[in-house]
Amino acid sequence: MALAACGNNAARAPNPTGYEWPDSFAYRIDYVSDVQGNGRTLLRLVESKRLNVFLRDQQYLARHDSVLKTSRIPGGVPSALPHSPEDTLVYYLRLGRYGDVTDVQLGCDPAVPQCADALPSLIRLELRRIIPRLWAWGAPRGGWWVDTLSWDDAPRSRGARGTVVTTYTAARDTTIAGRGYWMVGWTSVRQAFRRADPRGPAGILAETPVREIGVSFVDKRRLLPVYSTWAGAVTAPEQLRALGATAEGFRGRAYLVGTRFDSVFAQEGIER
Numbered sequence: 001m002a003l004a005a006c007g008n009n010a011a012r013a014p015n016p017t018g019y020e021w022p023d024s025f026a027y028r029i030d031y032v033s034d035v036q037g038n039g040r041t042l043l044r045l046v047e048s049k050r051l052n053v054f055l056r057d058q059q060y061l062a063r064h065d066s067v068l069k070t071s072r073i074p075g076g077v078p079s080a081l082p083h084s085p086e087d088t089l090v091y092y093l094r095l096g097r098y099g100d101v102t103d104v105q106l107g108c109d110p111a112v113p114q115c116a117d118a119l120p121s122l123i124r125l126e127l128r129r130i131i132p133r134l135w136a137w138g139a140p141r142g143g144w145w146v147d148t149l150s151w152d153d154a155p156r157s158r159g160a161r162g163t164v165v166t167t168y169t170a171a172r173d174t175t176i177a178g179r180g181y182w183m184v185g186w187t188s189v190r191q192a193f194r195r196a197d198p199r200g201p202a203g204i205l206a207e208t209p210v211r212e213i214g215v216s217f218v219d220k221r222r223l224l225p226v227y228s229t230w231a232g233a234v235t236a237p238e239q240l241r242a243l244g245a246t247a248e249g250f251r252g253r254a255y256l257v258g259t260r261f262d263s264v265f266a267q268e269g270i271e272r
Contacts, residue, residue: 121151162192
């Protein structure tokens with residue numbers, strides 16, 4: 001990962017200087033996507049899950065739990081969707097003090113078809129939305145810094161390679177119910193490339209860039225990210241354009257289990 005920044009380095013903003021990861025923690029993650037055409041919603045996709053992370057033998061293990069995926073047309077009844085391989089596998093990884101996620105490995109036998117089809121990058125991309133990448137030297141007041149995350153899943157049949165470039169704005173203080181937080185705003189642009197024919201080496205296609213805007217809250221006392229929310233839009237997938245779809249808008253949120261955000265959001269659905 002490459003970091004860069006600009007601004008007045010002599011005037012530090014009140015940013016978190018690093019994370020203090022406990023031996024175990026978990027996030028609840030909610031995600032909604034609306035497929036749209038002619039100014040109306042044609043299909044809504046909803047996903048909710050829990051991401052459990054715990055320390056074992058100097059590494060963290062991450063796995064999803066309580067994964068629920070549904071689709072619904074306006075006025076219709078929700079229909080359950082199947083799980084992807086990544087929903088059921090265990091990941092090994094390391095978490096750095098500044099939010100870096102490294103040494104990601106799938107905790108499964110590569111000879112098993114489900115493991116061979118899984119994408120190792122997805123856990124890194126998911127955690128990047130939840131965990132802001134901090135600047136090691138402290139962000140300048142009124143300044144910004146940039147993080148570039150690169151991945152390469154191209155050897156796998158469903159895989160691609162690409163980058164996510166995230167621009168962060170210097171945090172500002174806020175207080176909720178007497179507890180102090182840093183708010184970190186961010187904008188990310190994801191660019192991916194994949195083979196035109198997964199079975200051959202020729203023909204690399206660039207996917208439409210995906211831009212997201214989000215904000216994350218870091219607990220000043222626990223030095224942990226406790227809440228993130230994001231939103232974006234992208235051109236509708238080719239298989240949906242035949243149905244008249246033109247765009248897909250999405251929004252998501254993640255919150256640390258056991259916090260005030262958990263007690264509030266766990267009682268309501270993200271569709272609201």
